[in-house]
Amino acid sequence: MPIRASHLVTAFCLSSALSASAHLSYPASRDFGTFTGASPQSVTIAGQTTKIFGWADGTDSDFAKQDDQRYLKLSLSGASLITISITSLDPVTLFPAFSLYSGLGHAAKDPADLDYDGSNVTQAYLASLGAPVREGAFDALHSWKIGSDLGTSPADLATFTYIGHAADGTPANYGTAPGINGDGLADGTVTATFSLPAGDYTLVIGGANYFNQTDAIAKGFNATISSIPEPCCGLFLSLGVLLASRRRRRSPR
Numbered sequence: 208m209p210i211r212a213s214h215l216v217t218a219f220c221l222s223s224a225l226s227a228s229a230h231l232s233y234p235a236s237r238d239f240g241t242f243t244g245a246s247p248q249s250v251t252i253a254g255q256t257t258k259i260f261g262w263a264d265g266t267d268s269d270f271a272k273q274d275d276q277r278y279l280k281l282s283l284s285g286a287s288l289i290t291i292s293i294t295s296l297d298p299v300t301l302f303p304a305f306s307l308y309s310g311l312g313h314a315a316k317d318p319a320d321l322d323y324d325g326s327n328v329t330q331a332y333l334a335s336l337g338a339p340v341r342e343g344a345f346d347a348l349h350s351w352k353i354g355s356d357l358g359t360s361p362a363d364l365a366t367f368t369y370i371g372h373a374a375d376g377t378p379a380n381y382g383t384a385p386g387i388n389g390d391g392l393a394d395g396t397v398t399a400t401f402s403l404p405a406g407d408y409t410l411v412i413g414g415a416n417y418f419n420q421t422d423a424i425a426k427g428f429n430a431t432i433s434s435i436p437e438p439c440c441g442l443f444l445s446l447g448v449l450l451a452s453r454r455r456r457r458s459p460r
Contacts, residue, residue, distance in 0.1 A: 229274045230321035231312045231353060231365075237279040242434040244285025244405070249433040252279060254296075255412070256425035262304040262374070262413030264420060265347030266384035270333075272343035273324045273353060276413035279430060280311055283405045287434040290400045291373070293412055296427035298395025303428050304374035304381065304415035305397070306347045308367035311407050313355050320355045322365050328358035345411070347372060348386055367409055373399035374415040382417035389415075402437065 239250045261275035283289075293303040313320040323329065324343040332352055333341045344353040352364040374381045376393030390397055397415075412430060416422075 229325075230314070230323040231273055231278055232314045232318070232321055233278060233280045233312070237277065239279060239281035239410075239432050241282040241284055242287055242289065242432070244283055244287035244434065244436055247433070247435045249431060251429060251431040253429045254427060255279075255430065256427050257301070257303075257413045258425055259301050259414035259416045259422055260420040262306070262347050262411070263381045263415045263417035264342070265306075265345040265413070266382060266387060266417070269339045270341045270343055270351070271345040271347070271413075273322070273345045275343075276345060276411050278312065279410045279412065280315060280408065281410065281432060282407050283403055283434070286402075286404050286437045288400060288402050288437060289432055289434045290398060291410065292398040292431045292433075293375075293396065294429045294431075295375075295395035296429065300416070300419075300422070301426035301428065302375040302380050302393045302395065302415040303397050303412060304347075304372065305399075305410055305412045305430075306372040307370045307401060308350070308409045308411070309370060309406055310365065310367050311409055312353065312365045312367075313357075315407070320357050322353040322355045324353070326354050326356050326358060328354035328360070328363055332361065332364055347411070347413075348384065367411075370403070370408075371399065371401055373397050376415055380417065381415040 242248050255277050257277045258275045265271035293305055295301040295303050312322045329344055344351055350367060350369045352366050354364040372388055374387055374389045375397040377389050377391060380393050381387055381389060
């Protein structure tokens with residue numbers, strides 16, 4: 208199982224990264240790569256960090272700041288069943304949760320074009336939603352949009368189309384917003400499986416501790432995505448091989 212971890216960088220690069228930390232980005236250390244859907248694959252991204260309340264804060268009506276979570280990307284070149292598993296490195300304080308969306312932020316195409324809450328086009332979009340005033344753009348339970356400083360109209364917003372989510376624990380930690388899919392046990396792990404077509408996806412990971420939003424210290428986690436071909440695809444492939452074999456046996460010599 209390949210493991211991708213954060214790399215050591217020079218002080219200059221580190222300071223540059225910190226200056227962009229409030230923007231939505233997909234560094235190489237948070238890129239799962241491409242899953243073909245043709246055979247089983249598994250990739251683990253290790254040693255990432257997130258705030259213990261970042262995901263849960265996005266379940267209420269005023270959304271959450273976009274920089275309180277971690278954004279990871281993956282691509283599927285064929286239909287797959289994918290299983291997402293998140294393991295906290297500090298299960299006493301970080302109860303992990305995630306939301307899965309189709310679509311990518313602008314940074315996936317142009318690293319200089321970073322989306323963030325404070326851009327003019329994002330602020331205009333949030334204002335158009337009416338009351339309440341939003342904390343930020345991140346919505347853990349629905350589709351949402353965000354833009355960069357290069358955006359000037361709604362057409363320039365990146366759209367994250369909601370697919371599903373999963374959260375570690377119970378309402379005692381993640382709150383009472385309707386529709387939260389909790390796993391019933393706050394043990395520092397959460398897993399869910401999705402059937403997905405080919406495309407590009409964003410996985411947003413954050414903490415599910417809604418009631419402790421004063422602890423801003425980021426905690427560590429590992430994230431694993433495993434994929435297998437869709438059962439129907441495997442069935443048709445097997446059927447095709449069987450029929451081809453029968454035709455060969457029946458062909459005149």
